[in-house]
Amino acid sequence: MSCSSSSGSEEEEEFDSYRKGGYHAVRVGDSFNGGRYIAQRKLGWGQFSTVWLAYDTRTSGFVALKIQKSAPQFAQAALHEIELLSAIADGDRNNSRSVVRLIDHFKHAGPNGQHLCMVLEYLGDSLLRLIRYNHHKGLDLNKVREICICVLTGLDYLHRQLNIIHSDLKPENILLVSPIDPSKDPVKSGFTPILEKPEGGNINGGVSMSFVEKKLKRRAKMAVARISERRASMGMPQEQKPQKSLEGIDMKCKVVDFGNACWADQQFMEEIQTRQYRAPEVIIRSGYTFSADMWSFACTAFELATGDMLFTPKGGQGFTDDEDHLALMMELLGKMPKKISIGGARFKDFFDRYGDLKRIKRLKYWSLDRLLVEKYKFLEEDARDFADFLRPILDFAPEKRPTAQQCLQHPWLTSNSNSNDNKLASGINNLQI
Structure with missing residues (x-):
């Protein structure tokens, strides 16, 4: 669960998860940690926690307050996360490494048990939200470069200095430093903090009428979507969504x-990473290290530039998601070398003795640069340069993939082809450890 202005999915957390061992019900104006933090509004939720915008009365600033479910397994997960975040904060005193900063942590007793709480710096929207905001059109490559520099700076710090594998890198887990919509930024919008409970003490975004309202909104959205699908099936013209401008949106981001x-x-x-960003060594069970994060990074960079996920595997008749995933990888990158596939504990599940997939025989090979030109209408030069940057990171051999530090030196990031790139190139030198 991240600490953004819009994290969590479009759905709402389950009402019945507000019980012993579950979420802590929060009201606007509730105070935490001896009155230091005051809840303002809910930012999002995850399987383990809810996240709230809170006002820090000690610093007079806004923070993200992450409140973990109270059951022992969730508390244990929170302790592990606090250990990692503390190491990250300790090694990044000037907050320049493009990784989220832990400010404080404490325990909070409530009717559902004792909840571990983390106070994190307040950040903006996720890159997933940015991709959706842009209607999956693909960002300008200069914006993709800017984001890549931030993410690689964060990964270089985690891998080389701290010995940490993120293991779930994806657009959802990279947040812009500021919200896309300035009116959602409590500082820029001049939001006046709530310092005491409003009359009636309504639970905002927790166990309240907001559940009913959000369900009604969801039903209305689904009804509109069904009408659109019906229009499409009848060959009727679709309503075109206006293209939103990305000008003025700060692309600086943090892991x-x-x-x-x-x-x-x-x-x-053994099994890490969200399916679409999962590295081949994780699927075949041959062990993983920092280079698994690099694979996820390449998938993320492709998605930013095109608006589509690089791999979207689906199980079918006679084959699994894993097999389809490996087939998609091989169609784009060539056959997995047998010396690599045979090193996986699951080799016999997927491959025959020749190193070919057992159940998916007909592969349609398509190089990365041709995919960018033919499907996504990239200019030949842009496609070639971007593919040159991504292809080495998508090597089946984990040890051959470049490190985050090496990627930061790649010509695609350091090129001086225009004024924007000059600015980026100088930024890289400042970001190096």
Whole structure:
């Protein structure tokens, strides 16, 4: 669960999760940690926690307050995350490494149990929200470069200085420093903090009428979507969404959500990463290290530039999601070398003795640069340069992938082809450790 102005999915958390061992019900104006933090509005939620905008009375600033479910397994996960975030904050005193900053942590007793709470710097929208805001059109490549520099700076710090594998890098877990909509920014919008409970003490975004209102809104959205689908099936023209301008949106961003992260020498899960961003070594079970994060980074960079996920595997008749995922990878990158595939504990599940997939035989090969030109209408030069940047990171051999530090030196990020790039190139030198 991240600490953004818009994290959590479009759905609302389950009402019945507000029980013993579950979420803590928060009201606007509720105070935490001896009155230091006062809840303002809900920012989002995750499987383990809810996140609130809070006012820090000590610093007179706004923060993200993450309140974990109270059951022991959630408390244990929070302690692990606090350990990692504390190390991140300790090594980044001037807050320049493009990773979210932990400000404070404490325990809060409520009717559903004792909840571990983390106070994190307040950040803006996720890159997933940015992609959706842009209607999956793909961002201008200069904006993609700017984001890549921030993410790689964060990964370089995590990998090289701290020995941490994020293990769940994706657009949802990278947050812009500021919200897309300035009116959502409590500082820029001149939001006056609430310092005491409003009359009636309504639970905002928790267990209240907001559940009913949001369900009604969701039903209305679904009805509109069904009408659109019907119009499309009848060949009727679709209503065109106006293209939104990205001008003025600050592309600086930070890596967030360390709930699944681990120390490189203390791994506790074999299966890591969200499906579409999962590295091949994780699927075939041949062990993983920092280079698994690099694979997820390349998938994310492609998605920013095109608006589409690089790999969207789906199980079918006679084959699984994993097999389809490996087939999609091979169609784009060529056959997985047998010396790599045979090193996986699941080799026999997927491959025959020749190193070919057992159940998916007909692969349609398509190089990355041709995909960018033919499907996404990139200019030949842009496609070639972007593919040159991504292709080495998408190597089936994890040890051959460039590190985050090496990627920061790649010509695609350091090129001086225009004034925007000059600014970026100088930024890279400042961001290096």
